[in-house]
Amino acid sequence: MNKRNIVKSISCVILNKNLRRKFRDYIYESIIKYPYRNIKPRFEKNDSPEVSIIMPVYNQYKITFECLKSMTYYKPKVSFEVIIADDCSKDRTAEIEKIIPNIKLIRTTGNFGFLKNVKNAVSQAKGKYIFLMNNDMLVKENWLDSLYEYLEKHSEVGIVGSLLLYNDDTIQEYGAIMNKDGTSHLEVPDKNEALKPKETDYCSGCSIMFLKSDWDTLGGFDEQFAPAYYEDSDFGFQMRYILNKKSVCLPDSQIYHLKGKTYSESAIELGEKNRKLFLEKWEKYRK
Numbered sequence: 102m103n104k105r106n107i108v109k110s111i112s113c114v115i116l117n118k119n120l121r122r123k124f125r126d127y128i129y130e131s132i133i134k135y136p137y138r139n140i141k142p143r144f145e146k147n148d149s150p151e152v153s154i155i156m157p158v159y160n161q162y163k164i165t166f167e168c169l170k171s172m173t174y175y176k177p178k179v180s181f182e183v184i185i186a187d188d189c190s191k192d193r194t195a196e197i198e199k200i201i202p203n204i205k206l207i208r209t210t211g212n213f214g215f216l217k218n219v220k221n222a223v224s225q226a227k228g229k230y231i232f233l234m235n236n237d238m239l240v241k242e243n244w245l246d247s248l249y250e251y252l253e254k255h256s257e258v259g260i261v262g263s264l265l266l267y268n269d270d271t272i273q274e275y276g277a278i279m280n281k282d283g284t285s286h287l288e289v290p291d292k293n294e295a296l297k298p299k300e301t302d303y304c305s306g307c308s309i310m311f312l313k314s315d316w317d318t319l320g321g322f323d324e325q326f327a328p329a330y331y332e333d334s335d336f337g338f339q340m341r342y343i344l345n346k347k348s349v350c351l352p353d354s355q356i357y358h359l360k361g362k363t364y365s366e367s368a369i370e371l372g373e374k375n376r377k378l379f380l381e382k383w384e385k386y387r388k
Contacts, residue, residue, distance in 0.1 A: 135239070137174030142166065144173065144203040150182040152249055152310070153228030157186040157218045158236045162193040164359070165236040169201060177245040181232075186222035188213055214328025220321045223313065231316060235307040237359040247353035248310040251298070259346030260311045260337060262304025263354040264296065273358055276301025276350040279334060283376040288350075296352035303337025304348050308356050315344060323382075330368065331375035335382070342386045 131138045154172075158165050165185070172183070187194050187208045198206040207222045223231055230252065232245060248261045265273040278286045279302040290296060319339045322332040340346045 135171075137170045140170055140174060142169035142173040142201050144183050144201070146203045147180050147182050148227070150180045150228045152177075152179055152181040152230045152232050152245065153184055153223075153226035153313070154181055154232045154234065154245070155184045155186055155219065155222045155226060156234055156236050157188065157215055157222065158190060158194055159188040159212075159218075160190045160192045160194060161236060162190070162197070165194060165197070168234075168236050168238050168240070169204075171239045175240050175242050175244060177249075179246055179249045181245065182227060184222050184226060186218050188215075188218040216322045216324065216327040216329055216332050220324075223316060223321060226313060229313060230310055231313050232310045233306060233308075234356075235358070238308065239357040239359075241355045241357070244354050244356055245310075247351055251349070251351055252310060252312070255349075257347060258349050259315055259340035259344055260304055260309050260348040261354075262301075262310075262348065262350045263308040263356045264350060264352050265305065265308065265358045266355055268357055268359070274305055275299065275352075276304055276348070277334070278302050279338075283380040285334065298352070299350045300347050301337075301350055302341075302348065303334045304350055306333030306336070307358060308354070309333070311340075315340070315346070319343060325378055325382075326375050328371070330371045331379045335379060338383050338386070342383070 156165065156168070169183070182205055183203070184205045184207055185194070185197055187197075187206060189209055189212050193200070195206075195208070198204050207225055209218055209221055213221060219233065223233075230249060232248065244263065248263070251261050252258060262276065264275050267273050272289050274287045275290055275296070276288045276299055278288060280286060288299070288301065319336070321336075323335050323339075326332040326335060337348045340348060
């Protein structure tokens with residue numbers, strides 16, 4: 102009997118309807134959906150990793166800790182290092198290297214903002230590949246290995262991204278199409294659609310993998326988009342128009358994304374400013 106059936110069987114014994122519903126919801130969230138709830142995050146030391154996992158953060162220690170728990174439970178097969186790119190946090194994030202075994206903590210000397218914080222961390226990464234991820238994520242099985250294996254087999258691809266999910270398992274995003282006015286259309290396939298690897302204009306920077314050598318060739322995120330927004334769109338366009346490489350989303354890499362928890366500055370103001378910069382930069386390529 103699987104876990105779901107066990108929960109149903111036990112809950113049937115509880116006569117009160119509300120209590121039964123609460124019990125089933127609790128069991129589903131804590132045991133079935135999030136089986137890593139009570140484990141402690143820990144990682145192995147690796148001086149020559151294939152992948153450097155970089156997580157840019159500013160405070161939000163509890164959110165980061167939960168993400169690292171899920172990464173510990175669904176441990177990748179490929180060798181990796183975990184880098185917490187800390188933009189001068191004032192909470193327990195500043196001590197995370199002492200709390201979680203074999204975490205690498207890289208702290209900025211001032212509040213750099215998202216883009217420059219990422220660039221600072223990537224410059225110190227040891228992996229052949231970089232996996233850039235937000236801290237407001239909960240990973241599922243095969244979240245990293247599927248991306249790594251795809252890039253290893255497809256030299257024409259520069260960036261691979263994950264299928265992003267809401268907490269209720271509905272699809273949040275599966276790649277993005279850039280409109281002519283510089284706004285984005287996030288791809289959300291029909292729930293009955295059979296998902297396959299999908300080429301897209303760009304993949305959301307909250308969960309992407311790429312070669313560090315490609316990042317170095319391009320100079321990483323363009324700093325005119327600092328502190329944040331449109332840097333991932335621009336990076337996808339750099340891959341396409343400068344290196345002639347594709348951006349592809351993979352259905353085998355699935356991650357829950359608690360959207361909007363990572364960056365607090367006004368998205369409207371920054372987004373509009375950087376939208377205009379993006380259009381100016383790529384106008385000649387898109388005619």
